[in-house]
Amino acid sequence: xxxxxxxxxxxxxxxxxxxxxxxxxxxxxxxxxxxxxxxxxxxxxxxxxxxxxxxxxxxxxxxxxxxxxxxxxxxxxxxxxxxxxxxxxxxxxxxxxxxxxxxxxxxxxxxxxxxxxxxxxxxxxxxxxxxxxxxxxxxxxxxxxxxxxxxxxxxxxxxxxxxxxxxxxxxxxxxxxxxxxxxxxxxxxxxxxxxxxxxxxxxxxxxxxxxxxxxxxxxxxxxxxxxxxxxxxxxxxxxxxxxxxxxxxxxxxxxxxxxxxxxxxxxxxxxxxxxxxxxxxxxxxxxxxxxxxxxxxxxxxxxxxxxxxxxxxxxxxxxxxxxxxxxxxxxxxxxxxxxxxxx
Amino acid sequence: xxxxxxxxxxxxxxxxxxxxxxxxxxxxxxxxxxxxxxxxxxxxxxxxxxxxxxxxxxxxxxxxxxxxxxxxxxxxxxxxxxxxxxxxxxxxxxxxxxxxxxxxxxxxxxxxxxxxxxxxxxxxxxxxxxxxxxxxxxxxxxxxxxxxxxxxxxxxxxxxxxxxxxxxxxxxxxxxxxxxxxxxxxxxxxxxxxxxxxxxxxxxxxxxxxxxxxxxxxxxxxxxxxxxxxxxxxxxxxxxxxxxxxxxxxxxxxxxxxxxxxxxxxxxxxxxxxxxxxxxxxxxxxxxxxxxxxxxxxxxxxxxxxxxxxxxxxxxxxxxxxxxxxxxxxxxxxxxxxxxxxxxxxxxxxxxxxxxxxxxxxxxxxxxxxxxxxxxxxxxxxxxxxxxxxxxxxxxxxxxx
Amino acid sequence: xxxxxxxxxxxxxxxxxxxxxxxxxxxxxxxxxxxxxxxxxxxxxxxxxxxxxxxxxxxxxxxxxxxxxxxxxxxxxxxxxxxxxxxxxxxxxxxxxxxxxxxxxxxxxxxxxxxxxxxxxxxxxxxxxxxxxxxxxxxxxxxxxxxxxxxxxxxxxxxxxxxxxxxxxxxxxxxxxxxxxxxxxxxxxxxxxxxxxxxxxxxxxxxxxxxxxxxxxxxxxxxxxxxxxxxxxxxxxxxxxxxxxxxxxxx
Numbered sequence: 005x006x007x008x009x010x011x012x013x014x015x016x017x018x019x020x021x022x023x024x025x026x027x028x029x030x031x032x033x034x035x036x037x038x039x040x041x042x043x044x045x046x047x048x049x050x051x052x053x054x055x056x057x058x059x060x061x062x063x064x065x066x067x068x069x070x071x072x073x074x075x076x077x078x079x080x081x082x083x084x085x086x087x088x089x090x091x092x093x094x095x096x097x098x099x100x101x102x103x104x105x106x107x108x109x110x111x112x113x114x115x116x117x118x119x120x121x122x123x124x125x126x127x128x129x130x131x132x133x134x135x136x137x138x139x140x141x142x143x144x145x146x147x148x149x150x151x152x153x154x155x156x157x158x159x160x161x162x163x164x165x166x167x168x169x170x171x172x173x174x175x176x177x178x179x180x181x182x183x184x185x186x187x188x189x190x191x192x193x194x195x196x197x198x199x200x201x202x203x204x205x206x207x208x209x210x211x212x213x214x215x216x217x218x219x220x221x222x223x224x225x226x227x228x229x230x231x232x233x234x235x236x237x238x239x240x241x242x243x244x245x246x247x248x249x250x251x252x253x254x255x256x257x258x259x260x261x262x263x264x265x266x267x268x269x270x271x272x273x274x275x276x277x278x279x280x281x282x283x284x285x286x287x288x289x290x291x292x293x294x295x296x297x298x299x300x301x302x303x304x305x306x307x308x309x310x311x312x313x314x315x316x317x318x319x320x321x322x323x324x325x326x327x328x329x330x331x332x333x334x335x336x337x338x339x340x341x342x343x344x345x346x347x
Numbered sequence: 348x349x350x351x352x353x354x355x356x357x358x359x360x361x362x363x364x365x366x367x368x369x370x371x372x373x374x375x376x377x378x379x380x381x382x383x384x385x386x387x388x389x390x391x392x393x394x395x396x397x398x399x400x401x402x403x404x405x406x407x408x409x410x411x412x413x414x415x416x417x418x419x420x421x422x423x424x425x426x427x428x429x430x431x432x433x434x435x436x437x438x439x440x441x442x443x444x445x446x447x448x449x450x451x452x453x454x455x456x457x458x459x460x461x462x463x464x465x466x467x468x469x470x471x472x473x474x475x476x477x478x479x480x481x482x483x484x485x486x487x488x489x490x491x492x493x494x495x496x497x498x499x500x501x502x503x504x505x506x507x508x509x510x511x512x513x514x515x516x517x518x519x520x521x522x523x524x525x526x527x528x529x530x531x532x533x534x535x536x537x538x539x540x541x542x543x544x545x546x547x548x549x550x551x552x553x554x555x556x557x558x559x560x561x562x563x564x565x566x567x568x569x570x571x572x573x574x575x576x577x578x579x580x581x582x583x584x585x586x587x588x589x590x591x592x593x594x595x596x597x598x599x600x601x602x603x604x605x606x607x608x609x610x611x612x613x614x615x616x617x618x619x620x621x622x623x624x625x626x627x628x629x630x631x632x633x634x635x636x637x638x639x640x641x642x643x644x645x646x647x648x649x650x651x652x653x654x655x656x657x658x659x660x661x662x663x664x665x666x667x668x669x670x671x672x673x674x675x676x677x678x679x680x681x682x683x684x685x686x687x688x689x690x691x692x693x694x695x696x697x698x699x700x701x702x703x704x705x706x707x708x709x710x711x712x713x714x715x716x717x718x719x720x721x722x723x724x725x726x727x728x729x730x731x732x733x734x735x736x737x738x739x740x741x742x743x744x745x746x747x748x
Numbered sequence: 749x750x751x752x753x754x755x756x757x758x759x760x761x762x763x764x765x766x767x768x769x770x771x772x773x774x775x776x777x778x779x780x781x782x783x784x785x786x787x788x789x790x791x792x793x794x795x796x797x798x799x800x801x802x803x804x805x806x807x808x809x810x811x812x813x814x815x816x817x818x819x820x821x822x823x824x825x826x827x828x829x830x831x832x833x834x835x836x837x838x839x840x841x842x843x844x845x846x847x848x849x850x851x852x853x854x855x856x857x858x859x860x861x862x863x864x865x866x867x868x869x870x871x872x873x874x875x876x877x878x879x880x881x882x883x884x885x886x887x888x889x890x891x892x893x894x895x896x897x898x899x900x901x902x903x904x905x906x907x908x909x910x911x912x913x914x915x916x917x918x919x920x921x922x923x924x925x926x927x928x929x930x931x932x933x934x935x936x937x938x939x940x941x942x943x944x945x946x947x948x949x950x951x952x953x954x955x956x957x958x959x960x961x962x963x964x965x966x967x968x969x970x971x972x973x974x975x976x977x978x979x980x981x982x983x984x985x986x987x988x989x990x991x992x993x994x995x996x997x998x999x
Contacts, residue, residue, distance in 0.1 A: 039470055126708075126712075129712070135469060135470050136414070136416045136473075137711060137715070139416065139470070139473065140636070140640060140707075140711045141708055141711040141712060143633065143636075143707075144704050144705075144707040144708035144711060145704070145708060146704075147700060147701075147703065147704030147707070148701060148704035148705055148708065151698060151700045151701035151704060152693075152701065154697075154698075154700075155693045155698055155701065271630075275477060275481060275629060278474055278477075279474065279478060282471065282474050286470075316489075316490040317485070317486055317489045317490030317491075320482075320485030320486065320488070320489050320490075321482045321485050321486060324478040324479070324481055324482040324485075325482065327474070327475075327478050328463065328475060328478055328479070331467055331471055331474075331475055332463065332466060332467075335467060335471065350864075350865075350866065351866075352866070352868075566863065566864050566865075566866075567863045567864075569866045569867060569868075570862055570863045570864055570865055570866060570867060571848075571852050571856075571860070571862045571865070571867050571870065571873075572860075572861060572862050572863035573863070573867075574841070574845055574848070574849065574852075574867055575849070575852070577838075577840060577841060577845075578838050578841065578849055580840065581838040581839055581840040581841055582836060582837065582838050582839065584836055585836040585837060585838060586821075586838075586849075587819070587820040587821045587824070588798065588820050588821075588824055588829070588830050588832075588836070589821075589824060589849060589850045589853050589909065589913070590821050590822075590824035590825040590850070590853040590854070590857075590858055590913065591821055591849070591853045591858055591859070592819070592821045592858040592859050595859040596859065599861060599863075603863075
């Protein structure tokens with residue numbers, strides 16, 4: 005029982021990331037009909053927004069420590085972040101500590117801009133080209149994006165800590181009245197899951213309850229008809245692309261403390277997220293979310309030592325295996341609509 | 348000639364000449380000059396040119412003719428390498444059985460993966476092949492360590508059986524791959540004045556196999572089978588209602604291209620007898636896609652050009668550093684020099700992938716026919732009436748769905 | 749005994765009974781038209797004949813053999829060719845190659861691994877294809893990309909591709925839909941010529957009554973998934989039920 009709960013919890017954070025990326029992929033595919041291989045790069049850029057803000061906050065200058073000298077008798081210098089000068093030491097330190105959550109605000113305009121630029125500058129020219137061309141050009145773009153990040157941030161992972169308040173773990177088992185010390189769960193992962201839930205909820209609410217969302221949903225169902233109604237669907241789709249980019253970016257921002265950002269993290273997640281989209285059903289938003297969490301949890305179950313002893317290596321291949329089985333037995337995925345790219 | 352149309356025979360002869368004279372052609376700069384770093388005529392790189400050429404030619408038989416975009420072709424490359432190394436370990440250091448086994452095993456592997464993946468088309472096919480390749484990679488990296496050597500890769504050891512050859516050389520070293528006693532690494536050098544040319548057994552062995560692969564590819568392109576593969580790409584519905592079964596045609600193309608990849612993998616192991624799981628990683632699959640598109644998908648010569656261009660960039664551009672750049676732009680005023688160098692710097696050295704990504708995007712956007720189409724456009728520009736250039740492989744050059 | 753016998757065929761899509769109790773008997777070497785208002789089930793019926801759909805009940809016999817459960821390419825190899833509503837050709841290939849493919853299919857069967865010899869060394873296929881192109885008056889277009897031709901020419905090529913296999917039954921699905929008047933008339937002339945010169949049975953679905961009455965020997969009227977009446981063109985024209993169900997709407 006403990007083990008099962010623990011594995012479900014362990015699967016949640018990765019599952020959340022899969023779900024968020026897959027959600028964006030599906031939005032783009034469903035509305036624009038574009039297969040976006042650069043979506044993982046957007047996730048990666050989000051994570052580097054967190055890195056960037058944290059670095060900006062830590063920009064500092066030398067100040068003398070009053071009353072202390074080094075061994076040569078000169079005043080002892082230490083680094084003092086500019087934030088301390090501006091907001092005072094306490095607020096400044098808190099801001100630095102909270103850099104990652106604050107990067108959410110910082111990243112939204114950046115991601116919207118990146119998404120807008122991508123769609124207007126590149127993707128829109130590929131609406132009518134074959135899917136293979138879309139895959140190829142976005143694949144090229146992903147390479148370019150990750151190489152740019154690599155150039156400025158280097159090839160090594162950059163540790164980006166969560167606020168001190170969330171760095172510890174808590175005893176989830178004890179909270180549920182089970183044996184203590186059996187289910188230890190880091191706070192930040194729970195935060196990530198809650199954050200993902202809020203974002204997913206917001207996207208669905210936006211699509212469900214706003215006129216904009218209604219038009220987009222109608223467009224996903226039948227683009228031509230909506231176009232005939234004289235609604236400027238293209239403009240809305242541009243905005244939709246920006247939103248999908250922002251969702252991926254936010255997923256990346258908050259993921260930075262879980263996995264130190266590196267330039268190829270986007271590609272690593274992309275491959276799996278595509279598998280998630282396919283399992284969920286191409287073009288189905290609930291399917292993408294469901295499959296994201298399911299596969300995240302499944303992956304974590306497959307990593308249990310009992311399972312690995314039984315089937316060695318299963319943790320490495322479980323997601324692919326599920327994808328292959330789903331594609332062969334139920335091509336439209338768990339919740340895909342019939343006829344959407346089924347062949 | 349050789350059962351080929353005249354223009355195809357001409358193309359084959361040109362490629363053959365390029366392969367045979369590559370040690371000269373690729374070393375145009377005297378070895379003591381500043382340009383010597385652009386010389387590509389050293390064995391390791393020349394071997395890569397032809398081996399990746401084989402890989403791309405094979406990939407193009409699948410993607411160029413049938414339009415099925417496989418994102419997992421590196422799996423066959425890896426399987427070929429592992430098979431070849433195992434042959435070196437168990438049988439002998441002769442490359443012939445090693446390469447034969449590499450082709451057979453990767454062919455069998457391709458039958459299994461192809462049979463399953465080809466039940467879907469379009470993007471689903473791409474993702475299925477990707478999933479299979481990533482699975483192979485993950486397994487090779489972990490559970491299959493006894494067969495694949497896991498993280499360290501599969502290497503030769505002194506205590507390997509090698510039942511038909513010596514387990515170790517007279518001086519107690521691991522023997523090196525060769526063909527009936529002629530070592531792959533043996534090299535002859537020719538110095539003509541300040542120029543140096545290198546002739547390597549491994550290169551010529553791979554080069555001849557590349558020519559054979561290229562010749563076979565031409566025959567396939569021009570055959571009824573090749574025509575049926577183009578029909579698969581063009582209209583599968585019409586094909587079915589014409590009494591043809593598209594499935595076995597596509598599977599045959601998949602297996603053939605898997606065997607080409609296996610041959611390339613086997614040759615890689617023959618040049619350097621070790622095999623690692625990273626050879627199967629999806630970036631390696633992506634690389635062959637880049638090569639084929641860059642050169643010109645669906646054309647005969649395109650994949651070879653693309654493989655050459657990418658391998659050249661990888662080895663040469665990545666070696667340029669900021670000192671060299673400063674050397675080039677030393678004639679500019681200081682401030683301007685630094686500025687120009689700063690602009691160019693991100694694109695060279697370790698940043699060559701950035702250059703590759705940008706070139707690749709530009710090709711997909713503006714030049715879907717790749718370098719071959721570029722060449723044709725230039726030829727047209729100069730008013731040469733050679734639109735039916737020998738380079739033009741298939742009639743259909745539209746980018747594949 | 750007809751060459752094509754459809755008995756008691758029914759097909760249901762969810763809550764919609766697309767076909768019920770369909771009987772059809774097409775006599776050899778005649779032209780049989782199937783007409784009916786939109787949604788009458790004409791295309792569904794056609795798809796059941798060529799293996800694209802499998803009916804829920806009933807039987808479809810071609811020349812004494814059942815076609816049910818066979819794949820489209822097997823049915824084609826039995827001698828049934830189909831012309832589609834929008835011309836289905838190999839757009840990326842040249843006209844000549846388009847014409848050679850069905851001849852290869854006829855000669856070599858549904859799969860033949862002939863990967864070494866050149867296409868142009870297959871003299872017999874090449875000759876047949878050239879001859880067929882001449883019959884279709886398309887010899888001058890042989891090196892054109894098929895996709896770059898006009899719709900009328902594409903249709904002509906598609907019909908030629910079907911005929912090159914010497915099918916015993918040719919199915920036409922609204923062959924003149926979306927065509928200009930001149931192209932329509934050309935297509936009618938072509939089909940008349942084919943009818944006159946070859947031993948071939950034609951089954952045609954068509955909306956254009958001009959086409960139907962120019963070609964058909966027998967007409968079946970389909971309404972709401974079931975045959976209303978089957979008779980000669982003259983009688984159909986005057987049939988009160990038909991006027992009411994069909995001609996009344998379109999005339």
